Amino acid sequence: MKMTVLKSAIAGLALVATGVMAxxxxxxxxxxxDIPIVTRVPAAAHLDGALSEAISGWEYRDSxxxxxxxxxxxxxxxxxxxxxxxVWNTAMGTVGKxxxxxxxxxxxxxxxxxxxxxxxNEKAGEVxxxxxxxxxxxxxxxGAEAWKYDGADxxxxxxxxxxxxxxxxxxxxxxxxxxxxxxxxKEMYYTRYGQLxxxxxxxxxxxxxxxxxxxxxxxxxxxxxxxxxxxxxxxVTTHGRFKGCVRDTRAETFAAGxxxxxxxxxxxASRGNGLSVEAPAVRP
Ligand code: HEC
Ligand code: HEC
Numbered sequence: 001m002k003m004t005v006l007k008s009a010i011a012g013l014a015l016v017a018t019g020v021m022a023x024x025x026x027x028x029x030x031x032x033x034d035i036p037i038v039t040r041v042p043a044a045a046h047l048d049g050a051l052s053e054a055i056s057g058w059e060y061r062d063s064x065x066x067x068x069x070x071x072x073x074x075x076x077x078x079x080x081x082x083x084x085x086x087v088w089n090t091a092m093g094t095v096g097k098x099x100x101x102x103x104x105x106x107x108x109x110x111x112x113x114x115x116x117x118x119x120x121n122e123k124a125g126e127v128x129x130x131x132x133x134x135x136x137x138x139x140x141x142x143g144a145e146a147w148k149y150d151g152a153d154x155x156x157x158x159x160x161x162x163x164x165x166x167x168x169x170x171x172x173x174x175x176x177x178x179x180x181x182x183x184x185x186k187e188m189y190y191t192r193y194g195q196l197x198x199x200x201x202x203x204x205x206x207x208x209x210x211x212x213x214x215x216x217x218x219x220x221x222x223x224x225x226x227x228x229x230x231x232x233x234x235x236v237t238t239h240g241r242f243k244g245c246v247r248d249t250r251a252e253t254f255a256a257g258x259x260x261x262x263x264x265x266x267x268x269a270s271r272g273n274g275l276s277v278e279a280p281a282v283r284p
Pocket of ligand 1: 088098099100101102103113121123130133136137141142161
């Protein structure tokens, strides 16, 4: 039923049931043989049954792409991570300090951080993404220029900061001071955008597991972001991916780092509560 609606909404786009469901019993994998990753968990209660399970995008990729993510030696994102590790230790800006001067070893001080963002920042009185937090340190704590929100420097730093959280469950708070932003994100998720009048849910809630053009549709989870895209030979941030998906509905997109995308990120992150942090993952 729902598929028929989508089909008629997007005449040009072939949408086919794949029958390529993930194998029953495969609920995860290991990175480097020692970091267990859970790829399916019961959906969070706040989804009110909209999904029965939250499923990682890893399950929808072919076995060669999956394999790249299972070993850091094969994961092309690791080059950017190494570069970011150098940046972490480099003094920048007028204050002349490095990230390490204040935060110490990234693999110790950033344990668990990636799993809880976006989150409320009490001092600033706003919901902050990891990228906002990094830019805040650059401009306020280091006297340096902010990085482009979805640029290569930021993506690499987000990847580096994610590493010590790999395997930890995504655990984004949705209540208290963030509740209204979360509601805004939820509303966006179900709003039909563009000439094609498609919402995020049209594709990622009602049609995951189906093929759209040549793509095997996932739930559009962000537990694996930033991801290395083989097609672009580079890292793509969450907001970079959002932009691409909104454009696919032939709508004007919001800007990376805009309050709209911050709200959407909070909501989408919360749809994956319980999935393992996988970033930086690999995508075609
Ligand atoms: C002069 C000290 C200083 C430097 C240099 C600095 N930070 Fe920070 N950073 C802080 C403080 C203080 C906080 C917590 C206060 C806040 O949230 O505003 C923080 C918070 C953060 C957080 C959020 C952590 C959390 O617990 O949620 C991240 C991520 C972060 N910094 C990344 C960086 C990165 C990346 C760099 C280098 C580009 C950097 N910081 C440089 C002082 C610094
Ligand atoms: C026309 C269908 C369509 C719509 C509408 C759509 N997307 Fe996507 N999206 C895709 C396709 C195709 C992919 C690539 C295959 C996959 O991972 O599902 C994708 C991938 C993603 C991914 C990457 C998932 C991963 O694990 O790599 C995220 C995140 C995402 N979409 C979020 C969104 C959000 C948020 C919206 C609403 C603003 C949205 N999408 C709207 C088709 C769509």
